[in-house]
Amino acid sequence: MRIFAIGDLHLPGGDDKPMNVFGPHWDGHWEKIRADWLSRVAEDDVVLIPGDISWAMQLRDALPDLRSIGELPGRKILLRGNHDYWWGAITRVRDALPEGMYALQNDALTLDSVTFCGSRGWTNPQQNAEGEDARLYAREVARLRLSLDQARRLSPEGRLVALTHFPPLGEGGTPTPVSELMREYGVGDVVYGHLHGASIRGAFSGTVEGVRYHFVSCDGLDFQLYQLPDWVGNEA
Numbered sequence: 001m002r003i004f005a006i007g008d009l010h011l012p013g014g015d016d017k018p019m020n021v022f023g024p025h026w027d028g029h030w031e032k033i034r035a036d037w038l039s040r041v042a043e044d045d046v047v048l049i050p051g052d053i054s055w056a057m058q059l060r061d062a063l064p065d066l067r068s069i070g071e072l073p074g075r076k077i078l079l080r081g082n083h084d085y086w087w088g089a090i091t092r093v094r095d096a097l098p099e100g101m102y103a104l105q106n107d108a109l110t111l112d113s114v115t116f117c118g119s120r121g122w123t124n125p126q127q128n129a130e131g132e133d134a135r136l137y138a139r140e141v142a143r144l145r146l147s148l149d150q151a152r153r154l155s156p157e158g159r160l161v162a163l164t165h166f167p168p169l170g171e172g173g174t175p176t177p178v179s180e181l182m183r184e185y186g187v188g189d190v191v192y193g194h195l196h197g198a199s200i201r202g203a204f205s206g207t208v209e210g211v212r213y214h215f216v217s218c219d220g221l222d223f224q225l226y227q228l229p230d231w232v233g234n235e236a
Helices: 029-041 058-070 090-096 129-156 177-184 197-202
Strands: 001-004 044-052 075-079 101-103 109-111 115-117 159-163 188-191 207-209 211-215
Touching: 001 188, 044 115, 044 159, 044 188, 058 090, 058 101, 090 101, 115 129, 129 159, 177 211
Parallel strands: 001 044, 044 075, 075 101, 115 159, 159 188, 188 211
Antiparallel strands: 109 115, 207 211
């Protein structure tokens, strides 16, 4: 099993929303992603999608986008992003997913001895000290701990891979309450997205306190899937 990741697909959600309003490099972005996906991913591989999957406002409008993803090879693990307004009650979301697709929310799952977990995250209040951001950030930290607790119950000593939507680290890879939890629970790899355009230059990929962080917004990857490197232990 290989593990791939790509975030922020921003599929149209039934409205045929043109993404090239964010720059000409977004022209035909799903076709580029799909072609790369078909050329590289096998049925027993896993593809992580850490949020901002569809512009749809209602689940019924997101169904064509979910089916488009479901038609591609591999097992897919989804996490909610801040633009996934269609993502409501988790039972309804899971019931709507095509076979071989999984949705994470305050929990974890194990596939082929690797356990996957995570939480959306929020704007780091160290960067924006407004009260609402601090409240939402604290809530997401609590949700992440729930997911990590479940992950360690499923796999007390095994490999953990976490998804977040918002950046889990501060500027330049500085630690945060989110990254401290990743270290505490012995997470091996974290994938995240959310950043676009000029913000991509500030995205951190690298190792902090034994945890490997991977930035995977699709436009930051030139609309190609990122393959996580081989696992050699938490000292990587």
